[in-house]
Amino acid sequence: GLEETLCTLKLRHNIGQSTSPDAYNPQAGRLKTLTSLDFPILRWLGLAAEHGSIYKNAMFVPYYNVNANSILYVLNGSAWFQVVDCSGNAVFNGELNEGQVLTIPQNYAVAIKSLDDNFSYVAFKTNDIPQIAALAGLTSSIRALPLDVVAHAFNLDRDQARQLKNNNPYKFLVPPPQSQ
């Protein structure tokens, strides 16, 4: 059985040039995640990776890594990053340029706004099936909360709560305001 498993394991998988990204928006950019589901050796390693490219002024909505730390390396261009801890403190608020690394701890909220047309990054994740949870947009936790819970949790009237839940029609990547 060893020959059929270990010796023939697939050891390479390209995510940088992928023609089938997991998320794609022609005005905002693309995302591709590689997990142990499509690259089984990652299960042994307990690691995964994500490649993202975001167009100028487009945004990756605030999100957090549910079950992994993320070590993000900028491949090209630059972007503005904000990282927030559990007490609501911005533990990072600044520009990240090509060649720089930022560690985003598990569960810390992060948002990215690209400053360049060719901004791209690779993020190494410390779990072989990492999950992210968006805090804004179509699949966000806030959108999934009942309207009344949003209204009372955020001290909003119903109409404002409805806006908060529904105004952003995008999943992860939001195009720049003028192209919306």
Next chain:
Amino acid sequence: TFRQQPQQNECQFQRLNALEPDNSVKSEAGTIETWNPNNDQLRCAGVALSRCTIQRNGLRRPFYTNAPQEIYIQQGRGIFGLIFPGCRETYEEPQEQEQGQGPRPQDRHQKVEHFREGDIIAVPTGVPFWMYNNEQTPVIAITLIDTTNLDNQLDQIPRRFYLSGNQEQEFLQYQQKEGGQGQQQEGGNEGGNVLSGFNDEFLEEAFSVDREIVRNIKGKNDDREGSIVEVKEGLKVISPPTLRPRQGREEEEEEEEEEEERRGDRRRHRPHHHEEEEEEEEWSHQVRRVRRPHHHREDRN
């Protein structure tokens, strides 16, 4: 394989003590009491404990934690929700058509569950959770956070990441009191939610909302105390008619007992089958052991 081992000598006890909560944070509609997670016994076990009391119409604001939680309902009834990232919203109302306008977006949300005394609620790491007391009796919930669980890739300090409000972190208060490293690492414990650290412009763009709503998202217009807030007129959520939140407890227990009896009857009605199955199972194990001694993994099928 699910837990990290305690560090060397962390569990060498001469004497064990009964522990009571030693910190209490009051909210508008309830209280959260905590046991010091730095206590030797709790550190050895790798857990943190808290007791939450929610008054009538109290809503515990949504939050997630850096480790899995197990919650025991000591008293009361109510509803709760868990938001699994990426899962589809399952309940929805028909869209209202307003005059001269397109359909107005109506609420869609995930399953809302009911809880009652004696229930255990399991909350995975990083999954937002909220709960609400819709009855007269105060809800008392005991929560264990398993900080040494392998799902937690941070340190052993339990953290609650609130999605809204500007309340202080209950567990981080110990770090603050003891002047420990945790407080410095977290940049203080002034109170806030995971969105309050973002710039206004970021949030305006991310949610596509105006500045006033952004102030509310950041908890700036909110002078309500703590993480449990009062919903004066009562919380309205969509739930299917088959859920009976005010069903009498006795009635529910009767149903459970009937179900138990039904199961028992089914078992009693086919005793021979059972024995035959057991015999057959035993026989087939022997055959497998004889014929395929090296294929243990197949036996599991």
